[in-house]
Structure formats: structure tokens, C-alpha cells
Amino acid sequence: MLGNSSPMAEALKHAVLIVGALIVILPFYVMLSYSMKSPNEILTNTGGFIGSQEKMVDDYCIKLGNPKKDCYRTPVFFNYGSAFEKAPLVRYLLNGVFVTLSIFIIQVLVALPCAYALSKLRFWGRDVVFAMVLVCLLIPVHAIALPIYLMLAKLGLTNSYAALIIPWTISVFGIFLMRQFFMTIPDDLIDAARIDGMSEFSIVWKVMLPCAVPALMAFAIFSVVAHWNDYFWPRVVITGDRNYFTPPLGLREFTGGADGDFYGPIMATATIIVTPLIVAFLLAQRKFIEGITLSGMK
Amino acid sequence: MSEQTTSVENPPKRGASLKAAEARTRLISYLFCLPAISLMIIILLVPIFIAGVLSFTDYSLGNTDFNWQGTKNYERIFGRSSYQKMLWASATYVLVVVPASIGLGLGAALLINSLRRFGDFYKAIYFLPVMAALLAMAIVWDFALHPTIGIVNKTLASGCGTLVEGFFSWGWIPGVNGAESWYSTSCADEFPHWLGEKKYAIWTICFIGIWQAVGFNMVLYLAGLTGVPRELYHAAAIDGVRSGWERFRLVTWPMLGPTTVFVVTITAIRSFQVFDTVEALTEGGPAKSTYVMMYAIFEKAIRENLVGFGSAITIVFLGFVLVITLSQRYLVERRVHY
Numbered sequence: 001m002l003g004n005s006s007p008m009a010e011a012l013k014h015a016v017l018i019v020g021a022l023i024v025i026l027p028f029y030v031m032l033s034y035s036m037k038s039p040n041e042i043l044t045n046t047g048g049f050i051g052s053q054e055k056m057v058d059d060y061c062i063k064l065g066n067p068k069k070d071c072y073r074t075p076v077f078f079n080y081g082s083a084f085e086k087a088p089l090v091r092y093l094l095n096g097v098f099v100t101l102s103i104f105i106i107q108v109l110v111a112l113p114c115a116y117a118l119s120k121l122r123f124w125g126r127d128v129v130f131a132m133v134l135v136c137l138l139i140p141v142h143a144i145a146l147p148i149y150l151m152l153a154k155l156g157l158t159n160s161y162a163a164l165i166i167p168w169t170i171s172v173f174g175i176f177l178m179r180q181f182f183m184t185i186p187d188d189l190i191d192a193a194r195i196d197g198m199s200e201f202s203i204v205w206k207v208m209l210p211c212a213v214p215a216l217m218a219f220a221i222f223s224v225v226a227h228w229n230d231y232f233w234p235r236v237v238i239t240g241d242r243n244y245f246t247p248p249l250g251l252r253e254f255t256g257g258a259d260g261d262f263y264g265p266i267m268a269t270a271t272i273i274v275t276p277l278i279v280a281f282l283l284a285q286r287k288f289i290e291g292i293t294l295s296g297m298k
Numbered sequence: 299m300s301e302q303t304t305s306v307e308n309p310p311k312r313g314a315s316l317k318a319a320e321a322r323t324r325l326i327s328y329l330f331c332l333p334a335i336s337l338m339i340i341i342l343l344v345p346i347f348i349a350g351v352l353s354f355t356d357y358s359l360g361n362t363d364f365n366w367q368g369t370k371n372y373e374r375i376f377g378r379s380s381y382q383k384m385l386w387a388s389a390t391y392v393l394v395v396v397p398a399s400i401g402l403g404l405g406a407a408l409l410i411n412s413l414r415r416f417g418d419f420y421k422a423i424y425f426l427p428v429m430a431a432l433l434a435m436a437i438v439w440d441f442a443l444h445p446t447i448g449i450v451n452k453t454l455a456s457g458c459g460t461l462v463e464g465f466f467s468w469g470w471i472p473g474v475n476g477a478e479s480w481y482s483t484s485c486a487d488e489f490p491h492w493l494g495e496k497k498y499a500i501w502t503i504c505f506i507g508i509w510q511a512v513g514f515n516m517v518l519y520l521a522g523l524t525g526v527p528r529e530l531y532h533a534a535a536i537d538g539v540r541s542g543w544e545r546f547r548l549v550t551w552p553m554l555g556p557t558t559v560f561v562v563t564i565t566a567i568r569s570f571q572v573f574d575t576v577e578a579l580t581e582g583g584p585a586k587s588t589y590v591m592m593y594a595i596f597e598k599a600i601r602e603n604l605v606g607f608g609s610a611i612t613i614v615f616l617g618f619v620l621v622i623t624l625s626q627r628y629l630v631e632r633r634v635h636y
Binding site: 024026030031123228278 | 324
């Protein structure tokens with residue numbers, strides 16, 4: 001509030017915030033720590049944060065009939081190595097990137113022209129279209145997953161990239177956001193472009209798009225974070241075909257039949273999935289917070 | 299544009315070309331809106347209609363035919379005890395996670411806002427769970443909460459027989475029998491299976507939900523706090539407001555009204571949609587104590603192919619979400635400052 005507290009009060013505030021921070025950090029600590037330790041250290045809860053990294057025997061390697069001396073592994077390499085070897089994690093990660101980027105690009109291709117028409121063009125029925133946008137803003141896509149799934153199943157599209165992408169191609173929120181942003185762009189700019197002989201189509205992509213970059217950045221973060229982390233939708237439409245697994249599905253499959261020995265590799269997988277966004281966030285905190293809380297701009 | 303030059307040379311044509319230009323603009327506008335409109339109809343509106351119709355049937359995927367059931371599906375949701383448990387689980391989750399995560403988020407925002415330094419550091423840490431895939435973190439929590447080897451129970455157990463137990467058994471408070479406290483009985487027996495016991499499972503799921511939502515709410519409140527004019531605090535000080543609590547009650551809280559309405563709505567809608575933690579950790583159990591609505595839709599309609607019944611849950615679910623959002627719109631229109 002006014003920032004005129006005594007050193008004592010200041011220390012107390014830090015104490016409270018540190019306790020909270022420890023609880024927030026706890027699972028991240030566990031995840032990173034377990035991803036580096038040997039199964040034995042995990043079971044006995046020894047070895048501190050990174051474990052002793054003493055060589056351990058890989059049971060699976062022995063089962064394959066290799067002599068014991070060839071089967072010693074350093075835990076951290078064993079864990080991260082198994083994460084990539086036991087499941088096609090690279091494929092899952094690429095699927096995740098492909099799906100997330102496709103969703104974002106299509107959302108922009110659909111939303112931008114519509115937002116431009118709603119904010120800068122005068123036409124009969126404009127208010128009706130905008131009212132429709134406002135109504136659709138009320139509908140959470142997760143909530144209508146079942147009927148969308150039925151439609152996709154009827155079209156034979158389950159277990160495909162289309163099933164992962166199509167339901168998210170329309171971002172009503174994106175239209176709304178872009179429209180609000182375009183309202184602040186002066187009409188003179190567009191008139192000038194028209195006098196220069198630009199078609200409406202090129203105005204959208206050559207004038208409005210560059211203007212909208214800051215808003216688009218925030219929207220990109222909003223969209224990418226939501227879909228990289230989404231588990232529900234892939235779980236519904238991908239029923240077993242591993243070729244289309246996204247990273248969260250791959251991780252879940254991994255935990256399905258896991259025994260104690262696999263804690264390390266599972267945690268390594270979790271770390272690999274979570275790290276890209278966390279690192280990006282730490283590098284560009286302000287942008288990310290802006291993007292994630294975008295929905296607060298309504 | 300070229301029409302203007304022609305119209306000067308040829309006045310009678312002017313009206314016609316203006317009309318032509320208008321028609322062109324209209325055509326372009328419709329063309330620009332067409333993809334968005336058709337997708338809104340196909341992906342958002344038609345599915346609601348489909349769910350509405352199917353909710354009165356016993357349709358299953360793969361069947362060519364179905365029977366009309368009247369309101370039987372809805373009667374089942376509100377009449378059978380296992381689905382009443384579902385409504386309870388969802389209600390409990392929302393009613394716990396919303397106030398707790400908002401209270402803690404607001405608290406964190408106020409503390410961070412009043413700090414002289416390191417505010418950004420705490421902000422970044424508290425925001426981490428928002429960025430991390432909830433499914434991944436749910437699995438980590440599962441490990442951390444493992445009854446025997448999990449770090450939580452190990453830490454709790456290491457406190458047994460030490461000053462920690464002495465403190466948290468509350469035996470030092472006059473009139474309290476420390477040996478009967480939760481901590482001491484757990485020490486003597488064992489610490490809970492957080493996700494395996496009916497008594498604890500829903501609260502553990504709630505805890506993970508709160509853990510994830512606090513940072514998000516904190517950030518929204520921090521944004522709201524920047525909008526509170528400093529002059530108001532000075533004015534309050536002149537009017538004799540001295541204590542920090544009074545300042546909060548009379549100035550900060552009323553000024554945060556619009557933020558609070560928004561935060562409540564968005565947290566409530568997100569909490570209603572909880573799925574990842576339940577699917578990965580409890581699968582609705584034990585004894586349906588964590589059987590939330592999204593999980594019920596997934597299990598009944600998609601796994602067991604009871605599409606008609608799942609559609610009815612979907613419609614009830616949408617009803618709840620609509621009520622929450624519409625009350626938000628109503629409150630915002632009245633420009634709440636309470």
C-alpha cells in the first residue's frame with residue numbers, strides 16, 4: 001500500500017512469502033531432484049538434491065542378456081536416456097509443437113479479417129455478427145467436448161491431427177481481443193492505404209497485422225501455453241494411436257504401467273515437458289504475465 | 299479511389315458507383331467474416347444443439363437408432379446417489395478452490411505490492427505453477443504425496459517425537475490434549491494416504507487446484523492494485539484512517555471490486571472444468587468422492603459410450619457455467635463497488 005512499514009514488518013512479510021514460495025516450489029524441486037536420482041535413492045529418500053550419481057545397474061540391460069559390467073549407468077543419464085528411449089518422446093514433442101503452432105496460426109488467419117471487418121468496415125448485419133461473438137464468448141470449448149467428439153467420430157477423424165486442431169481453430173476471444181485493439185487504430189491510416197490503392201485484403205495483412213503485433217504476441221502466449229499444456233482434449237480424441245500423442249499424453253502413458261524403478265525416467269519426462277515454457281517465462285516474464293492474464297482485459 | 303475521378307467526369311454515374319463501392323465493401327465484409335461465422339456455428343453452436351437433443355435420448359456411438367427417453371437422463375443426474383455425489387464433488391471443489399485461491403492470491407498480491415524490494419522475485423515464483431502443464435505437476439504431486447516414500451509424509455514423519463510434534467499437537471494450549479491431536483495420532487499410527495482415503499482425497503485434489511490457481515489470481519490482483527489511485531490513501535489518512543486493516547477495508551477492497559468479480563468468475567469456470575488431476579490421480583474415487591463433472595462426462599460418454607446420459611451432464615454443466623458468467627456480466631454492468 002504505502003510502503004512505509006517498519007523493518008520488522010518488512011521481515012515478517014518476507015517470512016510469510018518465503019513459506020508460501022517453498023510450498024509453490026516443492027513439486028518443482030521433487031521433479032528436478034527425482035529426475036536425477038537413482039531408483040534406490042528415490043525409494044530411501046537419500047542423496048540430497050542431485051543424488052550421489054554413483055553408477056547403478058540397469059536391470060533392463062541385464063534382462064537383454066548383456067554382461068553386468070556393461071550395464072552400469074550414471075543415474076541422471078539413465079533417467080533422461082530412458083525418457084527418450086522407452087517412448088518416442090521426440091515424436092510427442094514434435095507433435096506438440098506442430099499442433100500448438102497450427103492452432104495459433106489458424107486462429108489468427110480466421111480472427112484477423114473478421115476483427116477488421118467488425119471494427120473498420122460498415123456493413124449490414126455487423127451488429128448481429130458481433131452479438132454472435134459475444135454469445136460464443138460464453139461457451140467453454142472443453143464443456144462441449146462430447147458433441148464435438150461425436151461429430152469428429154462420425155467423420156472418422158478421431159486419432160488424427162485434424163481432431164487435435166479443428167476444435168480450436170475458432171478463437172472467439174481472439175476475435176474480440178483483436179477487434180478491441182483495431183478500434184484504437186485511427187481510420188486515417190486505413191484511408192491512406194486505400195488511397196494508395198491497396199485492396200482490403202492487403203490492408204488486413206500488410207497494415208493491420210503489423211499494427212497488431214503487440215496484441216498478437218500476448219495472444220500467442222495465451223494460446224500456446226493453453227494448448228501445449230492441454231491434456232483433456234488430446235485424451236478425448238486420441239484413443240490409442242501413439243503417432244498422434246502430444247507430450248502430456250505421452251507422460252500419462254508412461255505413468256500407466258510404471259513400477260518404482262521408473263520414477264526417475266518419469267520425472268525426467270515431466271521435466272522435459274515443463275521446461276520449455278518455464279524457461280521462456282523466466283526470460284520474458286512481463287510478456288508472459290500479460291499474455292496469460294489477457295482474459296482480464298475484457 | 300478510381301471511382302472518384304470517373305464520377306467527376308461523369309456526374310450521373312456517381313450514385314451508381316458509390317452504390318457499387320458499398321456493395322463491394324459489403325461483399326468483402328461478408329467474405330472476411332465468413333470463416334469465423336461458419337466455424338462459430340459448426341464448432342460452438344451446433345454442438346450445443348446436438349448435446350441438447352441427445353440428452354433426451356439413449357444414443358450410443360455406433361448405433362444407427364435411438365429411443366427418446368424424455369427427461370429420464372436428467373432425473374438420473376439429480377436422483378441417483380452416485381450422480382448426486384458427482385454434483386457434490388464438483389460443488390465442493392469449486393467452493394473450496396475459489397475462495398481459497400482468491401484469498402491467498404489477494405494476500406500475496408497485497409504483500410508483494412507493499413514490499414520495498416524482491417517483489418518481482420516472489421511474483422515469478424508464485425506464477426510458475428500457472429505455466430507448468432497441470433498433468434505433469436499432478437503426477438509429481440502424486441509422488442510427493444506417496445504414502446510411504448513421498449517427501450510430504452517423510453517430512454511429516456521426521457517431525458514426530460521432536461519439538462515439531464510438540465508444537466503441532468497443540469498440547470501447549472491449555473485444555474488441549476496433545477496426544478489426541480491429528481499430528482500425534484498420525485505419528486503413532488501412520489500418515490494418511492492423501493489420495494487413497496475417502497476422507498482426504500477431495501481435499502488433496504482441491505489443494506493441488508489451489509496451488510495452481512493462486513499465482514494467476516495474484517497477478518490479476520497486482521494489476522488491479524496498480525489501478526487504485528494513491529490520492530485515495532492520502533485522503534483516507536487525512537480523514538483519520540490509521541490502521542492498515544481499515545485502509546484495506548475502506549479503500550483497497552472497494553476499489554478492487556471489479557477485479558474481484560472477474561477473478562471469481564474466471565476461477566469458478568476453470569474450477570468447474572477440473573479434469574487433469576482427477577483423471578491422473580484418483581479416477582473419481584475413492585467411493586466417487588472426487589467424481590467431478592468433467593471426469594463424469596469423460597467416463598460415461600466417451601469410455602462407456604453412454605452418449606445420451608453424457609449429453610445430459612454436458613447440458614447441466616453448461617447451465618452452471620452460464621449462470622456464473624451471466625451473473626458476472628450483471629454485476630459488471632452495475633459497476634460494483636462494494
